[in-house]
Amino acid sequence: MYDLKIVNGTLVIPGTGLLRADVGMTAGIVRAIGEDLPGAHETIDAAGKLVLPGLFDPHTHIGNERSYDEEAETETRAALLGGVTTIGIFLRSLDESYMLHLPAFRRAMDERSYVDSVFHPQIFTAEQISEIPIYAKEFGIRSFKFYMSGMPGIVRSVSDDMLLDGFRAVAALGPDAVVAVHCETGALVDQARNRLKERKPEGTLADWAEAHPPEAEALAITTALYLAKMAGAHLYVVHLSSAEGLEVVRAARRDGARFTVETTTPYLGLNSHDENQFLIKMVPPVRAPHHHDALWEGLAEGNINTVGTDNTSRCLATKMPDAGLHGARPGLPVLGTHLPALLHYGRVRGVPLEVLIDRATRAPAMTYGIYPQKGTIAVGSDADLVIVDPNLEKVVRAEELGGMSDFSPFQGKSLRGGWPVVTIKAGQVIARDGRIVGKANGRYLMRTAKDAMPSLPWLHTA
Numbered sequence: 001m002y003d004l005k006i007v008n009g010t011l012v013i014p015g016t017g018l019l020r021a022d023v024g025m026t027a028g029i030v031r032a033i034g035e036d037l038p039g040a041h042e043t044i045d046a047a048g049k050l051v052l053p054g055l056f057d058p059h060t061h062i063g064n065e066r067s068y069d070e071e072a073e074t075e076t077r078a079a080l081l082g083g084v085t086t087i088g089i090f091l092r093s094l095d096e097s098y099m100l101h102l103p104a105f106r107r108a109m110d111e112r113s114y115v116d117s118v119f120h121p122q123i124f125t126a127e128q129i130s131e132i133p134i135y136a137k138e139f140g141i142r143s144f145k146f147y148m149s150g151m152p153g154i155v156r157s158v159s160d161d162m163l164l165d166g167f168r169a170v171a172a173l174g175p176d177a178v179v180a181v182h183c184e185t186g187a188l189v190d191q192a193r194n195r196l197k198e199r200k201p202e203g204t205l206a207d208w209a210e211a212h213p214p215e216a217e218a219l220a221i222t223t224a225l226y227l228a229k230m231a232g233a234h235l236y237v238v239h240l241s242s243a244e245g246l247e248v249v250r251a252a253r254r255d256g257a258r259f260t261v262e263t264t265t266p267y268l269g270l271n272s273h274d275e276n277q278f279l280i281k282m283v284p285p286v287r288a289p290h291h292h293d294a295l296w297e298g299l300a301e302g303n304i305n306t307v308g309t310d311n312t313s314r315c316l317a318t319k320m321p322d323a324g325l326h327g328a329r330p331g332l333p334v335l336g337t338h339l340p341a342l343l344h345y346g347r348v349r350g351v352p353l354e355v356l357i358d359r360a361t362r363a364p365a366m367t368y369g370i371y372p373q374k375g376t377i378a379v380g381s382d383a384d385l386v387i388v389d390p391n392l393e394k395v396v397r398a399e400e401l402g403g404m405s406d407f408s409p410f411q412g413k414s415l416r417g418g419w420p421v422v423t424i425k426a427g428q429v430i431a432r433d434g435r436i437v438g439k440a441n442g443r444y445l446m447r448t449a450k451d452a453m454p455s456l457p458w459l460h461t462a
């Protein structure tokens with residue numbers, strides 16, 4: 001007798017494909033996949049529906065606008081309603097040791113969050129670099145983030161010498177540890193932003209891309225690859241945004257470089273001519289359509305390995321779209337639209353469903369050391385599952401997404417084929433038909449050191 005059973009659905013299993021089978025789960029774990037399973041206390045009929053592994057969004061920011069505790073609840077609620085059941089959180093402490101903050105961050109995820117989580121502290125100081133082994137040992141952290149280009153008023157750039165020290169400290173943790181890097185060359189971005197201010201005090205969203213030229217991304221990826229190679233670190237390029245950046249990625253792969261590349265659903269779903277204009281102002285920018293086309297190519301061909309959101313929730317009052325080109329602030333609430341946007345635009349682009357799901361589940365879970373507990377549907381895996389109605393079409397409305405925000409960069413768009421009708425987290429039905437019906441049961445995931453680099457397909461094909 002299972003606690004819960006899903007019958008008559010089509011499972012999408014990364015690396016395996018589509019499979020008509022039932023799933024039985026007990027005590028939060030998948031116990032069986034097959035036909036004619038024994039009875040269950042609760043049975044969900046998923047006829048005509050897709051059953052996916054809960055998404056793992058490896059790239060989110062929590063607590064940038066309201067308190068960490070508050071956003072740990074509201075933004076993970078949006079995530080869960082949207083089919084995301086695990087998130088990676090880029091923690092921010094600009095000057096202080098993370099030892100002062102990690103206990104509270106962790107408590108928030110254990111006590112308030114609807115989803116499971118891993119942490120990637122953002123490294124800014126020599127003290128933080130020196131404490132990387134302590135963060136790893138005491139909090140099970142295996143990944144760290146570095147900004148090559150800061151954002152005025154938000155974060156500072158990290159210089160190349162500190163990058164190298166940091167990469168070495170992370171690499172010393174073991175072959176599974178990851179350096180996640182915001183790849184833009186700070187000096188080029190600062191110059192471009194200042195020149196844009198002089199040339200165009202006002203403008204459109206399309207003009208914003210000039211403040212973050214693609215060559216700044218391409219050059220920074222080149223630098224990061226070189227430093228990561230020197231340090232022996234596994235480089236993870238966050239939020240690839242440009243065709244030029246992708247060209248560097250392709251060339252490096254041809255040369256045998258071993259690294260991982262992410263893009264985001266806003267970059268895949270939106271372009272800079274969008275009618276929502278400064279609601280989608282972001283760093284790096286959502287760019288012109290040819291970049292957008294390149295990112296889809298990179299995703300389909302396997303040079304872009306993972307898809308996250310870069311969710312940084314804001315409300316209209318702090319997003320300030322009316323403040324225009326230079327005054328509107330970056331940051332997008334996009335956890336709730338991650339899966340609907342990925343499947344809608346992926347279908348439009350003709351990318352196979354199995355590939356889309358892999359990039360948002362198994363690939364990031366493998367990269368960050370939580371596979372196969374997360375990122376697949378398998379006997380023994382956590383019972384985090386999303387049932388999607390492939391025919392359901394809905395117009396995006398911020399108030400239905402479940403987060404704190406009063407806007408969405410996708411608002412007004414009609415998305416089809418990716419809306420969850422049920423989200424199961426740890427074997428319990430927590431959301432149904434766009435509403436929360438269960439209690440938050442997320443927890444923080446300690447990660448343990450592994451003695452080998454994960455066997456990521458894209459690291460071994462060179």
Ligand SMILES: [Zn+2]
Pocket residue numbers: 059060061090310
């Ligand atoms: Zn980010």
